[in-house]
Amino acid sequence: MKSLKKNKKLTGFLLLLPLTIWLVAFALYPILYGLRLSFFNARINNIDNPNFIGFQNYVKLFSNSEFASSLLWSLKFALIATFIQMLLGILIAWLFQRDFPGKGLATTLILLPMVVAPFLMGTMFRLLFNESVGPIAYLLSGLTGTTALLGMAWVNQTIIGADTINRMPFVFINMYSAMQGVPQELLEAATMDGANAVQKLVHITIPTISSIFGITFLEKLLQSFLIFELISAMTAGGPGTFTQSVSIFIYRRAFQRSDYGMACAASFSLALILLVPSLYLVRRNTKGDK
Amino acid sequence: MTRKQKKTLGTVLTVIAVVIIIVILDMGVLTNFLTAFKAPFDISSSPPKWIFKPTLDNFRNVLGKGSFDFRLYLWNSFVIAVISSFIAIILTIPAAYSIVRFHGFGDVILGSTMLLRLAPALAFAIPVFLIFNNMKLLDTRIAIIFMHTLFITPTSLLLFIGYIQDLPKEIEEAASIDGANTFQILTQVLIPVLLPGIGSTAILGFITSWNEYLFSGILSFKKAVTATVGTSFFITSYAVEWGNMAAAITLSTIPTALFIFIAQKSLVKGMTAGAVKG
Numbered sequence: 001m002k003s004l005k006k007n008k009k010l011t012g013f014l015l016l017l018p019l020t021i022w023l024v025a026f027a028l029y030p031i032l033y034g035l036r037l038s039f040f041n042a043r044i045n046n047i048d049n050p051n052f053i054g055f056q057n058y059v060k061l062f063s064n065s066e067f068a069s070s071l072l073w074s075l076k077f078a079l080i081a082t083f084i085q086m087l088l089g090i091l092i093a094w095l096f097q098r099d100f101p102g103k104g105l106a107t108t109l110i111l112l113p114m115v116v117a118p119f120l121m122g123t124m125f126r127l128l129f130n131e132s133v134g135p136i137a138y139l140l141s142g143l144t145g146t147t148a149l150l151g152m153a154w155v156n157q158t159i160i161g162a163d164t165i166n167r168m169p170f171v172f173i174n175m176y177s178a179m180q181g182v183p184q185e186l187l188e189a190a191t192m193d194g195a196n197a198v199q200k201l202v203h204i205t206i207p208t209i210s211s212i213f214g215i216t217f218l219e220k221l222l223q224s225f226l227i228f229e230l231i232s233a234m235t236a237g238g239p240g241t242f243t244q245s246v247s248i249f250i251y252r253r254a255f256q257r258s259d260y261g262m263a264c265a266a267s268f269s270l271a272l273i274l275l276v277p278s279l280y281l282v283r284r285n286t287k288g289d290k
Numbered sequence: 291m292t293r294k295q296k297k298t299l300g301t302v303l304t305v306i307a308v309v310i311i312i313v314i315l316d317m318g319v320l321t322n323f324l325t326a327f328k329a330p331f332d333i334s335s336s337p338p339k340w341i342f343k344p345t346l347d348n349f350r351n352v353l354g355k356g357s358f359d360f361r362l363y364l365w366n367s368f369v370i371a372v373i374s375s376f377i378a379i380i381l382t383i384p385a386a387y388s389i390v391r392f393h394g395f396g397d398v399i400l401g402s403t404m405l406l407r408l409a410p411a412l413a414f415a416i417p418v419f420l421i422f423n424n425m426k427l428l429d430t431r432i433a434i435i436f437m438h439t440l441f442i443t444p445t446s447l448l449l450f451i452g453y454i455q456d457l458p459k460e461i462e463e464a465a466s467i468d469g470a471n472t473f474q475i476l477t478q479v480l481i482p483v484l485l486p487g488i489g490s491t492a493i494l495g496f497i498t499s500w501n502e503y504l505f506s507g508i509l510s511f512k513k514a515v516t517a518t519v520g521t522s523f524f525i526t527s528y529a530v531e532w533g534n535m536a537a538a539i540t541l542s543t544i545p546t547a548l549f550i551f552i553a554q555k556s557l558v559k560g561m562t563a564g565a566v567k568g
Contacts, residue, residue, distance in 0.1 A: 012392025015384040016399055017442060021380055023399070027406055027414065034417035043292050047420060053487045092311060100304045109312045110552055112319060114561070115546040117501030117518050120539050124322045127532055135321050135338035160409055174562050219408070226410050229503045233522065247412055255508060256418045267413040280410040282401050 038265035044258035055067045065264060066241060070249035076223040077245065081160050086217055088164065089171025093179055095202060107176075114169035122233025129234075136148075150235060155243055163230055167220070174216045178209040187217070189243035192252075218281050222274060246270060299380055319543070320405050325536035348537035360538060362513075363520035367500055367542070370431055370516060375495025379448045379488060381439070384476060384565050386450030391462070399449070403444040405452070411441075411504050419508050437505040442495040449494070450534045453483035454485040489557030497557075517542040 038057055042050035061067055092110065096103070113121065128136040129149045137147040149158045182205050190200050206213075228247035231237060237252065239242040244252075250270070254263035325333060325345040352360045389396035418437060419428075425562045426432040457480075481488070506516040515523075521542055524535035549557060 008392060009394060011390045012396065013394065014392040015388035015472070015476075019381040019385040019403075019447070020399060022440060022443065023406070025435055026418070027402075030414050030417040033421060034413060035419065037420075047423075072508045073503060087521075095304060095307060098300065099302050099307070100301050100312055103303075106308050106312060108550060109316055111550055111554065111558070113315050115321060115497060115550045115557070116543055117503060117546070119503035119518055120501070120542055121318070123535065124318050127325065127530075127535060128318055128321055130532075132336070133334050133338075133342075133532060135299060136317065136323070138336065139339050142496050157523065162318075169315070173558055177558070177562050178490060182556060195449060217395070222408050223554060227328060232503070248417075249412065250410075250412045254412070254419075260416055260420065263412075263416050265433055267410055267416060268511070270410045274408065274410065278405055281406045285396070285404060 004155050021196060022190070028163060029070075034264040035268055037261055038268050041262045042261040042264075044260075044270065047260065050261065052259070057262045058269070061262060061265050061269065066244070067246075067249060069243045070246045074227070074246040075159070076116050077156075077227060079171070081163050081224045082193050082220045083239050084160065085164050085168040088168050089216075090129075092168075092176035092215075096176055097179055110172060111169050113165050114167070114173075116166065118166055118229040119233045121162060121166045124228040125158070126234050129158055144234060150239075152239055152242055155239070159231060159234060159243060163224070163227065166230060167223070171216055171220060174212060175209065178212040179205060182208045199269050215281065215284060218277060220278060222281070225274070226235060226270075294303070303327060318383070319547075322536050323540055325532065326540040328533060328536075330533055340541055340545045349541070350391070350534040351531075351534050352537045352541065354430045357521060358523050360520055360541075363515050364541065366431060366510075366514055367516040367518065368440060368545075370434050370506075371496045371499035374435050374499045375442055375446075375492045377435070377446050378441045378442035378495050379491060381486075382443055382450050383484065384449040386447055386454050387480065389447075389457075390410065390454045394506040402446065405439070415504055415508055418505070422509060427509075429510050429512055429514050434506050434514060438499040438502055441502065441505075442498050443497070445494060445560060446491050449487065449491050450484070453484055457483060490553065492562055493549050493553050493556060494560035497549060500546055501543075 010264045037050070039052060039054060041053045041056070069119065088120075096107070098108075125136075128134045130137060131148045131150065134147065134149075137149045140149060141147045144154060146153070148154065186204055187200055190204060195203070226247050227245050228243035229247055231243055231245055232251070235243045237248040246266075250263050253259050255267060296538050324340070326348055327346070328339070328342055329347065332339050332342045385399060388394065389400055395483070414437075422428050422433045461479055461483070462475050465475050470478070501518060502516075503518050507519045510516065510519065517538070521535060521538045524531040524538060537542075
């Protein structure tokens, strides 16, 4: 009996082995390699033989005003974009609780921007918002008074708009699926008692979906904070460093200035900052499996 | 107003609101699609033209033997996406089976993959670039496949855990009594019943890989470039080839857009797997 139990343990272990090897080789090893490198002065010309400089990269990083302002930009962006996208996603999901002709096709068309790669979405908008040839910039110029939507005055709003088009459908579909789980009888009973649509939303729908709401919110917040591909394609962080998110800052450090040591220090600090909310999210997510 | 009139009015208002939302959300994709069929003078005309004589020149340029081999980039994207999602499935089915039926240290692996999904990709990208550079693997499809597989595994694992949890334990027990070993149970009992799930997981993996930019971008520069990365090549220091770029974007969007039309249900299930579940 005991050997059978031991056997089972071994089988369970062997089944996990391939994935574990992959994770160790391509996730754990690179992370440790990067952590080590963050204590070295490692540039393109001495990458084979970098010199150890202790915590100097970290000291330089946290006294670098560009890093601080990129963190601030990302934080602001994450809060504003997440707020807008959660609000719109919930409202549209709520709208979709009603039946109307063509609902299936409408759902597909709302989800369409979600499967477009953020980088392609960015490249697309770089063209469509172009100051001289962009058709959408032209259409919007009635509202904004200028077609320079990627200039300083409008670029932040433009990026938030583009990101909303790209990512809000994710919130919509999460919230829509969640609302499907709201007990229909309860809503009907409330209608009988004379509750209006807003009362039903506040007192029945929102409490039922609050758990999924929380998870979606936090995941959206983390994702927005790390925004990279969309900005990389639309403005590459410009004009100047005006839309430099923290991911763009790190990317520039590593692949334009080839200051790998400092870029590793920055990405490692970022990972540490995000570790607590991420762990919380993982715990909430895996709880349901037990 | 009668109750029925009120209801009709509500439906009409809903449809109007939905149409406005769809126009705003899909405006970009649609306008880009139109631009791909415009001749250069139609693109640069101001005010922009919405009605014009369509041309296939941009697509001919992009797919022809121009300065870049965009056909190769599309092929690279396809090969990388197919192989990456295939490997991810091979890795995660046994892992999911172990987590659901055997317990052990599976929870640690599940937790790590989920953490991986949320971690800043650049924390991996910089060391991975240097490691592959050392191994002389830069600009090869295999290097990109290694990383794409890694980033497909979290969702893939989560989905298979869900599918296996839904299976009755009795099938495996019956097979086990008949003398089948774990490997046989996995390949002959489990995989056949998981096939529909494998299908939707594969689609999701394909999209993840096809749309990925950061790793495809830093690990390739000529031979292994993917379509998503290649679209940016139409922006040179001399000029931006707007028409060609729009055509390239359209071509790179078609495969993933197609899936949302033909396999919406399974896509939605996969994309919401992280947040929406029991």
